[in-house]
Amino acid sequence: MSDGAPRPSGSGATADRALAPDLARGLMLLIVALVHAHMFISGSAAVIRGYPPVAGSPADALTAGVLTVLADSRSFPMFALLFGYGTGRILARERERGRDGPGARAVLRRRARLLLLFGSVHALLLFAGDVLGAYGLLGLVAVGLTGARDRTLFTVAGAGILVGTALYASMLAAGVSADPGDTASALHLAADPVSDAAYRLGTWVFTTPLFAVMSLGPFLVGAHAARRRILEEPGRHRVLLRRVAVTGTALSVAGGIPLALITSGVWTTAASGVTWGLSALHVLTGYAGGCGLAAAVALLALRLEHRRSRAVVAVAACGRRSMSAYVWQSVVWLALFAPYTLGLGDRVGVLGSALVALGTWGSGVLLAELLRRRGRRGPAETLLARATRRPQAVAAAPARRAAVGEVNGPRPP
Numbered sequence: 001m002s003d004g005a006p007r008p009s010g011s012g013a014t015a016d017r018a019l020a021p022d023l024a025r026g027l028m029l030l031i032v033a034l035v036h037a038h039m040f041i042s043g044s045a046a047v048i049r050g051y052p053p054v055a056g057s058p059a060d061a062l063t064a065g066v067l068t069v070l071a072d073s074r075s076f077p078m079f080a081l082l083f084g085y086g087t088g089r090i091l092a093r094e095r096e097r098g099r100d101g102p103g104a105r106a107v108l109r110r111r112a113r114l115l116l117l118f119g120s121v122h123a124l125l126l127f128a129g130d131v132l133g134a135y136g137l138l139g140l141v142a143v144g145l146t147g148a149r150d151r152t153l154f155t156v157a158g159a160g161i162l163v164g165t166a167l168y169a170s171m172l173a174a175g176v177s178a179d180p181g182d183t184a185s186a187l188h189l190a191a192d193p194v195s196d197a198a199y200r201l202g203t204w205v206f207t208t209p210l211f212a213v214m215s216l217g218p219f220l221v222g223a224h225a226a227r228r229r230i231l232e233e234p235g236r237h238r239v240l241l242r243r244v245a246v247t248g249t250a251l252s253v254a255g256g257i258p259l260a261l262i263t264s265g266v267w268t269t270a271a272s273g274v275t276w277g278l279s280a281l282h283v284l285t286g287y288a289g290g291c292g293l294a295a296a297v298a299l300l301a302l303r304l305e306h307r308r309s310r311a312v313v314a315v316a317a318c319g320r321r322s323m324s325a326y327v328w329q330s331v332v333w334l335a336l337f338a339p340y341t342l343g344l345g346d347r348v349g350v351l352g353s354a355l356v357a358l359g360t361w362g363s364g365v366l367l368a369e370l371l372r373r374r375g376r377r378g379p380a381e382t383l384l385a386r387a388t389r390r391p392q393a394v395a396a397a398p399a400r401r402a403a404v405g406e407v408n409g410p411r412p413p
Helices: 017-041 056-068 075-096 101-125 132-147 150-173 193-227 234-263 272-306 310-320 323-335 350-373 377-406
Strands: none
Touching: 017 101, 017 272, 017 310, 017 323, 017 350, 056 234, 056 272, 056 350, 075 101, 075 132, 075 193, 101 132, 101 150, 101 193, 101 377, 132 150, 132 193, 150 193, 150 272, 193 272, 234 323, 310 323, 310 350, 323 350, 323 377
C-alpha cells in the first residue's frame, strides 16, 4: 500500500523514489487478479483451489495447471511480505520524525484499526476474499514484533509459516467436493445481493484471523528486509536477492507441480490424506515462491532503475496506489461475475477468467497512471492517510492555536 505525499507528474515524479517496492506491488496485483478471477466461475466451489471441472477443455486444464504452479498460494506471501516491508519503513520514518518506539507503533496501530474497518466494509459491499482486514489485525497484533532481534523475528516467522501452512492446507483439502454438479462459485454462493453481502461478511469474519496467521511469517520477513532497505537499495544486496530469487522460484515450481496435476484434471485422487499433503506442500513452497518473486522484481527494478519506460512507470504507479487498485479489482469482479449483475461466471472458463483478470489489472494500471500524471494519490490511500493523521492533527491543534496567540497577541473581544 502506498504512502508519502503525491509528487507532480513528469520525469522527476519518480526519480527520487525507489522503483522496486512500487514495481513489486504493481506486478503482484496481476497475480492477485489471476488468483481471484477463476474463483468466480460457476462450479468453482466444487473442487480444490476454486477451479471448476475442466474435463473436455484442454485450454482451461492447461491454464489451471499453470496458475496453480505460478500464482496460487504465491500471491498472498508476496503481498504480506510487501505489507511488512511497508510497515517497517513507516516505522523508520516515524522515528526519523522524532517519535519514539511506542509513539511510532501507536501510529501503526491506529492505521491497523482503520485497515480492519476498511476490510469489513470492503467485504460487505464487494469481495468475500478481502485481505485488508487481515492486515489490519496483523498490524494490531504483530507490530510490536517488528522491533525484535533478528533471531526472535525469524523464529516467530518460521513458526507462523508452519502453522499457516497447516491451517491453509486443511482449508484447501476440505474444499474438495464430491458433487460435480455443484454450480456455485467459490466467491458467490447467493443469487441475490442481500444474501450475497451477508455471505461475504460472514466469510470475512471467518477468514480474517486465518489470513492473518497465514501472513505472519512473510510479514515479519518483510519487516526484517525493511530494516536493511533491501528493496530500496537492491544494488547493495544483489547477491542475496539472486539467491532468494533462484532458490525461492525453484522450490515454488517444484512444490506446485503435484497439486497442478489435480487442478488440471490429469490426476484424480479421492484420498483425503494425499490431498492434504499436496496442499501443504503447495502452500509451504508458496512462501518461498512469494519471497522469490519479490527478490526477482527487485533485481528487475535494478536493471530498469535508470531507463524506466512508460509501461514500467505505469505499473509502478499502480503499485504506489495498490490499495485503490485492489479495491478496483473487487468492483470489477462484482460488476462482471455476480449472478445478479452480468453473471459472466456462467459463460467463461478458466482461460476466459484469466483474460478477464489481465484486462482488469490493465485497467487498474491505466487509472493509476492517470492519477500519477495529475499528481494525485489513489482515493483509498488518501482516505487512509487522512483518517490516520486526523487524531494527530486534533491533538496538535491547541498547541498551534497557542503558538499563533503568542505571536499575534490576544484577539479583541
